[in-house]
Amino acid sequence: METENVHNYYETALNGLLTRDERLEGKNQDFIEDVICLTLNQLPAFYVRFDVDTTFxxxxxxxxxxxxKLKKALDTAIAKVEANPD
Known part of the structure; x- marks a missing residue:
């Protein structure tokens, strides 16, 4: 059984925000992954098969x-990781 199309919609949407967020420029992989986890943990699960169908x-x-919601969660996550770098 293949389920590769099923994913959390917020993950895809967050990736778009991350690429445009200047606060993450020059940050290491650990910092970014911590931010991603903390951001997504603030949001409800929203599983979809295809993003395009969902947004339509x-x-x-x-x-x-x-x-x-994503921006607010991202702001909170970045502040938390910056305040606790280790």
Whole structure:
């Protein structure tokens, strides 16, 4: 049985934010992975098969709400890792 299409939607959306976040430039892999874990742990599980199908059926307000949740969780995670670097 293959289930490679099933994934947490927030993981994909977070990856998009991470590539644009200047606060992560020059940070090592451990820092970034800690930030990813702490960010995702603040969010509910939202498993989907295909991102494109999910976003097609979402309203603009729902997409903005998800982005805001992600940004807030990311801000909190970065602050936490910066405050506790070890």
């Amino acid at each position: 059926y979402m309203s603009e307000a729902e997409m903005l709400q998800i982005e805001e």
